[in-house]
Each structure stands twice: as C-alpha cells, then as structure tokens.
Amino acid sequence: MKKLFCLMLGLSMVGCTQSNQNNQSQKEAVIKGEEVAILTDAPQVPPAITRKHATKVIVNLETSELKMSLADGVEYTFWTFGGKVPGKFIRVREGDLVEFHLHNHPDSKMPHNIDLHAVTGPGGGAVSSFTAPGHSSTFSFRALNPGLYVYHCATAPVGMHIANGMYGLILVEPKEGLPKVDREYYVMQSEFYTKGAFGDQGHQPFSMEKALEENPDYVVFNGAVDAISGEKSLPAQTGETIRLYVGNGGPNLISSFHVIGEIFDKVHPEGSLSTTNKDVQTTLVPAGGSAVVEFEVDTSGTYILVDHSIFRAFNKGALGMIEVTGKDDKNVFSGKLEDKVYHPEGSTIQNIDEDPAPKVVAQNRAERLEFGKRIYDQNCKACHQAEGKGLATAFPPLASSDYLNADKQRAIKVILEGLEGPITVNGKVFDSVMPAQRLTDEDIANVLTYVYNNWGNSGQNVSPEDVKAVREK
Numbered sequence: 335m336k337k338l339f340c341l342m343l344g345l346s347m348v349g350c351t352q353s354n355q356n357n358q359s360q361k362e363a364v365i366k367g368e369e370v371a372i373l374t375d376a377p378q379v380p381p382a383i384t385r386k387h388a389t390k391v392i393v394n395l396e397t398s399e400l401k402m403s404l405a406d407g408v409e410y411t412f413w414t415f416g417g418k419v420p421g422k423f424i425r426v427r428e429g430d431l432v433e434f435h436l437h438n439h440p441d442s443k444m445p446h447n448i449d450l451h452a453v454t455g456p457g458g459g460a461v462s463s464f465t466a467p468g469h470s471s472t473f474s475f476r477a478l479n480p481g482l483y484v485y486h487c488a489t490a491p492v493g494m495h496i497a498n499g500m501y502g503l504i505l506v507e508p509k510e511g512l513p514k515v516d517r518e519y520y521v522m523q524s525e526f527y528t529k530g531a532f533g534d535q536g537h538q539p540f541s542m543e544k545a546l547e548e549n550p551d552y553v554v555f556n557g558a559v560d561a562i563s564g565e566k567s568l569p570a571q572t573g574e575t576i577r578l579y580v581g582n583g584g585p586n587l588i589s590s591f592h593v594i595g596e597i598f599d600k601v602h603p604e605g606s607l608s609t610t611n612k613d614v615q616t617t618l619v620p621a622g623g624s625a626v627v628e629f630e631v632d633t634s635g636t637y638i639l640v641d642h643s644i645f646r647a648f649n650k651g652a653l654g655m656i657e658v659t660g661k662d663d664k665n666v667f668s669g670k671l672e673d674k675v676y677h678p679e680g681s682t683i684q685n686i687d688e689d690p691a692p693k694v695v696a697q698n699r700a701e702r703l704e705f706g707k708r709i710y711d712q713n714c715k716a717c718h719q720a721e722g723k724g725l726a727t728a729f730p731p732l733a734s735s736d737y738l739n740a741d742k743q744r745a746i747k748v749i750l751e752g753l754e755g756p757i758t759v760n761g762k763v764f765d766s767v768m769p770a771q772r773l774t775d776e777d778i779a780n781v782l783t784y785v786y787n788n789w790g791n792s793g794q795n796v797s798p799e800d801v802k803a804v805r806e807k
C-alpha cells in the first residue's frame with residue numbers, strides 16, 4: 335500500500351521500499367556542513383573520525399605520471415594517485431556524501447579515472463571520473479557500506495594502468511567508529527612487470543608479456559623494494575596495539591599476508607569491518623581487496639611483514655618491517671638461550687645446487703662494480719642485509735669487516751666453499767653456517783670487488799684470475 339502510494343506521488347523508490355537500515359541512512363542524508371578530506375601517503379593513515387554525524391566530504395585527488403625508484407638503482411615510470419604508490423589513503427564515515435574531484439596533471443600523457451570499490455553506482459565512478467590530461471572531473475557518491483576498500487584506475491588498458499601503480503585504499507568507518515588503537519599503518523602490496531630481471535639497473539619499462547603471464551619481477555609493499563624496511567621500518571613500542579590497513583592492488587597476485595613472529599589478534603577479512611576472525615597466522619588478501627589486521631606487540635624486536643608465497647618475499651621484494659622497541663617480556667619470548675654447533679654423523683657443508691648464472695664479463699672496473707652489486711643483491715643481501723650490515727648474531731656484517739679485509743684469498747674461499755664454525759668479526763663471535771655459493775669466477779670477482787669498495791671496506795680489487803687461483807688450490 336505504502337509502495338503504491340509512493341509511486342502515485344512519483345516519489346523515489348528508495349525512500350519508499352527499502353529496509354530500516356536504509357531509512358536510517360536516509361535520516362543521515364540530512365548532512366551537516368562539509369569538510370575537505372585529509373589524505374595521507376603510505377604508511378600514514380588519516381586521523382580517526384570523531385564526528386557523530388554524516389557530512390559532505392570533499393576529496394581532491396590528482397593523477398600524475400612520475401619517474402621514481404622501484405628498487406636500489408632501478409627506476410620506473412609510475413602512474414599515480416597523488417604522486418606516490420600506493421595512492422593517497424582516504425578516510426570517510428558511513429553515510430557521508432563524498433564529493434570527488436579527480437584532477438589529471440597537465441603533464442600526464444594518459445587520461446585516467448577512478449573506480450572506488452566503496453561506491454554504489456556504475457563503474458564505481460569510472461565513467462563519471464574519466465579525465466583527460468589538464469582536466470578535472472567531479473562526481474559524488476554516498477558511502478553506504480562501512481569497510482576498507484580498494485580504489486584503482488579503470489582506464490583502458492586497465493591492467494596497464496593498475497600495473498603502473500594506480501591504486502590505493504579508502505576506509506569507510508562504521509557509524510559507531512573503530513576501537514581505539516595505538517598505531518595505524520597503511521600497507522599495500524602490488525606487483526611490477528619489467529623488461530629486465532629483478533635488480534637490473536636503470537630505467538625499466540613495463541612488460542606486457544610478463545603481465546599477461548602473471549609473472550612479475552617485483553612484488554612489493556608500498557610501491558618499492560624496501561619502502562618499509564631498514565630505516566623506513568614502521569616504528570612501535572612494546573605493549574602497543576597496531577592496526578594495519580592492508581590492501582592488494584594486484585594487478586594479478588593474491589597475497590598470503592603474514593607477519594613473522596606475530597599472531598593477528600583480530601582480522602577483518604576482505605576488509606569487512608562487520609566480520610572479525612581471531613588468532614590468525616596468515617590472511618589472504620585478494621587482488622583488488624583488503625584486510626584489516628590488529629595485534630598487540632608484546633616483546634621487542636624486528637617483525638617482518640611478508641607475502642608468505644615466500645619467494646616473493648625474499649627474492650622479489652615483498653618484505654617490510656615493524657621495529658618494536660621497549661621492554662622485553664621474557665615470559666613471552668626468551669630470546670636465544672644457547673647455541674651449539676650440531677654435527678650429525680657425515681654432515682658436510684650444504685651446497686645450494688643451482689646452475690651458475692649466465693656469464694657476464696665486466697669490461698672495466700665500473701662494470702665490475704655494477705655487476706657486483708647485482709650479484710650482491712641477488713645472492714648475498716638476503717643474509718648479509720642491505721649495505722652489508724649483517725643481522726644480530728645470525729649473519730656477520732660485511733661492512734667494515736676486519737675478517738673480510740684481512741685476507742682476500744680467505745674471502746674468496748668462503749664464497750667458493752662456504753664457511754662454518756666460530757669466527758670473530760669486529761670483535762663479535764659468529765658460529766653459524768654459510769652455504770657455498772655456486773657462482774662463476776667472474777661473478778665472485780665482481781661481488782667481492784663491489785663489497786671491498788663499499789661500506790667502509792679496504793678498497794681491494796679481486797680479479798677472476800685471483801678466484802681461479804684459489805679454486806685450483
């Protein structure tokens with residue numbers, strides 16, 4: 335009856351036929367005032383929303399195409415929302431009316447648009463926001479459903495716009511808000527497909543072939559290798575609760591998101607804030623999807639964020655860090671209590687059995703250093719860390735290493751044959767195992783010359799003949 339009445343009056347169907355919930359958001363349609371959204375670059379998240387009513391929120395986002403670093407020595411022309419990859423984090427409240435202004439920088443070569451998964455409406459806003467270089471488009475939408483949503487460019491070829499970096503997250507906070515936590519961070523995984531292999535230096539163009547094969551060279555958090563590790567690790571203090579807004583821009587891969595050494599106390603799977611899983615080790619983040627994870631950090635140390643499809647983490651870049659400082663809780667974790675060499679009968683140093691890399695021959699010293707860096711990044715960095723810093727008691731430093739600098743022949747032998755048993759490096763004892771590295775004489779000469787000529791080392795040079803001499807001994 336009511337429906338009929340509405341139709342007769344020619345009123346909108348929405349007001350007449352839909353459920354309580356929508357009646358409520360209808361009530362909220364009476365919006366008070368307006369505000370301009372604060373947008374942030376990853377890993378920062380805009381402040382929590384404290385207002386208790388819906389409002390009109392104005393979002394200004396600019397697309398631009400910029401040459402930036404994808405990895406040490408590797409450049410890529412990124413297409414961006416807001417000048418960084420991932421794009422700016424947008425935070426609104428359920429019921430808000432979002433007035434979206436998409437500006438495409440005049441220097442852009444491509445038109446761009448935006449499809450926000452938080453939008454109810456055709457294309458998620460894609461058609462309405464299609465914008466040529468040097469133009470702006472405006473459209474608005476009502477944030478009906480709370481949750482953490484991906485947005486991305488949807489201009490043809492869509493895959494290419496996403497592969498070049500055009501994605502980000504928009505959080506629609508539920509009306510009642512989110513529980514307070516000590517820290518919130520924005521982490522977004524994605525892949526890059528380059529003409530060259532992982533670590534190949536210089537400017538790398540996009541490879542359509544590899545994108546079609548879904549075989550990326552890089553899988554990264556926040557748009558570059560090491561964007562959130564080392565000096566750029568996410569800081570936290572023991573006893574704090576951390577909330578990570580995790581997105582996956584894809585374009586192709588699903589992430590098995592995991593934090594080494596932590597258990598997620600809470601997961602809102604697939605970005606659904608109305609669903610909570612507890613005590614989770616690894617959560618799937620689909621391409622074009624998200625998850626919100628929360629955990630308390632009880633004891634200090636480095637906690638490593640990975641895609642647990644683990645070759646992506648250690649060989650393609652999908653690795654980040656949370657650096658937790660503060661009081662340790664020995665009741666939660668003791669740390670290493672004892673370390674002894676374990677020698678089962680007949681054990682020998684293990685060989686990592688793979689074919690040596692194809693031979694590239696350095697023509698001069700500059701090339702030897704350049705190729706050496708590549709070998710280092712691919713073969714040594716996983717253990718000896720960036721800039722040869724080493725890791726706690728597990729991997730000795732190569733930076734300013736007295737052990738390394740004292741004896742070139744011995745260093746060559748370490749790489750050829752591996753090393754085990756106690757050694758002292760810069761006054762600290764390491765008692766571990768380094769597997770023999772299957773590298774050519776040329777590669778060993780390159781990597782050692784690179785290491786010797788960086789990070790405060792002695793500046794010695796190592797030639798393939800030096801390596802050959804040690805190998806033949």
Ligand code: HEC
Pocket residue numbers: 709710713714715716717718728729730731732735737738745748749753754755756757759764765766767768769771781782785
């Ligand atoms: C799987 C981890 C791992 C990889 C990969 C690795 N190392 Fe090591 N390396 C170690 C460990 C562990 C030791 C210490 C062994 C011991 O305690 O006897 C070591 C020791 C050394 C040392 C002597 C100690 C020092 O700090 O000067 C040198 C030199 C060295 N590695 C160079 C390299 C180079 C160059 C590469 C790459 C071609 C490489 N390592 C790859 C784990 C690794």
Ligand SMILES: [Cu+2]
Pocket residue numbers: 413444445446447487488489495500
């Ligand atoms: Cu685009």
